[in-house]
Amino acid sequence: MPRSSFDDAALMRLISRRRSSSHSDSLTDTVTAPNRNRAFSIRSGGSNKGSGSGGGGGGSKMGGFSLNSLRGTVQPELSKKLFRLIKSENNLINAHEAAGRERISIATQLSEWGEQTGDDAISDVSDKVGVILSEIGEQEDSYAHAIDDSRGYLKAIRNTEKSVQPSRDGKAKIADEIQRLKLKEPESAKLVVLEQELVRAEAENLVAEAQLTNITRQKLKEAYEAEFAATIERAEKQIILAKHGRRLLQLLDDTPVVPGDAKPVYNHSSQARQVLNDAEDDLRDWQPETDNYNTEGSGVAAPAAAPADAGTTEAKGTKAPELKVDDDVAEAATAL
Known part of the structure; x- marks a missing residue:
C-alpha cells in the first residue's frame, strides 16, 4: 500500500476516534435536573449550583433523519x-x-x-x-x-x-x-x-x-x-x-434606610x-x-349517558345506531 493512502486511512481513524470520545465526554458532562424539593430551603449546598438552564436548560435535540420522521407521510x-x-x-x-x-x-x-x-x-x-x-x-x-x-x-x-x-x-x-x-x-x-x-x-x-x-x-x-x-x-x-x-x-x-443607619x-x-x-x-x-353540566334540550346529561341516549332514541320509534347497522348487515346477507 502506498504511504500516502496509509496516512489518509490513519488520519481518518484518528478523526473518527476523536469525534466519538468528544461525544462521550459531552454525555458525561450533562447536568442532571434538580431533585424535587419540598424543604424549607431550595439551596443545595453546591451540588445543584448552576444546574437547570440558566445556561440553556436542557440540551437541544438535534433533528435528523429517522423512521419517526416518515410516519406523517405514510x-x-x-x-x-x-x-x-x-x-x-x-x-x-x-x-x-x-x-x-x-x-x-x-x-x-x-x-x-x-x-x-x-x-x-x-x-x-x-x-x-x-x-x-x-x-x-x-x-x-x-x-x-x-x-x-x-x-x-x-x-x-x-x-x-x-x-x-x-x-x-x-x-x-x-x-x-x-x-x-x-x-x-x-x-x-x-x-x-x-x-x-x-x-x-x-x-x-x-x-x-x-x-x-x-x-x-x-x-x-x-x-x-x-x-x-x-x-x-x-x-x-x-x-x-x-x-x-x-x-x-x-x-x-x-422601609428606606438613612445612610449611616444600621439595617433593620x-x-x-x-x-x-x-x-x-x-x-x-x-x-x-x-x-x-x-x-355536572347539563345541556338544555340536547338530552345529554352526564359523561356516562350513552345508555340513556339509546333509550331515548328507541322511545321515539327509531332503533339505536348499533341495531340499525346489524339490520343492514342482515339485509345484505339475505340479498346474497
Whole structure:
C-alpha cells in the first residue's frame, strides 16, 4: 500500500476516534435536573449550583433523519390531521416540561443570589420565595403529564380512523371497478360478482363507520375533560402558591434606610417557615370540584349517558345506531 493512502486511512481513524470520545465526554458532562424539593430551603449546598438552564436548560435535540420522521407521510388520509394534532400536543408537553425546569432553575438562582447579598432578611425571604417558585415549576411538570394522558385518548381516535380507511378504500375501489366494467363490458358476468362484493363491502363499512363515530365522540370528551381538569388543578394550585408567596414578601421590611443607619433586624424566620408549612398543607388539602353540566334540550346529561341516549332514541320509534347497522348487515346477507 502506498504511504500516502496509509496516512489518509490513519488520519481518518484518528478523526473518527476523536469525534466519538468528544461525544462521550459531552454525555458525561450533562447536568442532571434538580431533585424535587419540598424543604424549607431550595439551596443545595453546591451540588445543584448552576444546574437547570440558566445556561440553556436542557440540551437541544438535534433533528435528523429517522423512521419517526416518515410516519406523517405514510398515515392514511383519514388520520393525517389528527396525527399532526397529536404531534403538536407532544410539542406542547415538551414546552411545559421545559417551562417547569426553567422555573426551578430560576428559583435556585434567586436563592443563591440572596445568600451572597449578606443581608439576613433578603437571604431568608429569597430562599423561601425560591421554594414557592420551585413548587410552581413542579405544577408545570404535573400539567405536562396530564396533557400526555389526554393525548392517549386522541390516539385511540386516530387508530380507529386508520382502521376505517381500508374499509372506505375497498368500497370505493369496487365501485370504481363496477363503473369501469359497465362502460367497457356492460354484459360481463363479472359485474354480478362485483356488485355482491360491493354489498358486502358497504355492510362492513357501515359497521366500521358506526364504531368510528362512537369512539370519536367518547374519546374526544374524555381527552378534553382530562385536559380541562388538569388546567383547573394547575391554575388553582398555582394561585395557592402565589398567595403564600405574597405573604412571604410582606415579611421583608422595605422601609428606606438613612445612610449611616444600621439595617433593620430580621426576626421573621419562624414566620417564613410557617408560610411554607401552610402552603404545603393547602396543596395537600386541595380537592377538585365536581361540576355536572347539563345541556338544555340536547338530552345529554352526564359523561356516562350513552345508555340513556339509546333509550331515548328507541322511545321515539327509531332503533339505536348499533341495531340499525346489524339490520343492514342482515339485509345484505339475505340479498346474497
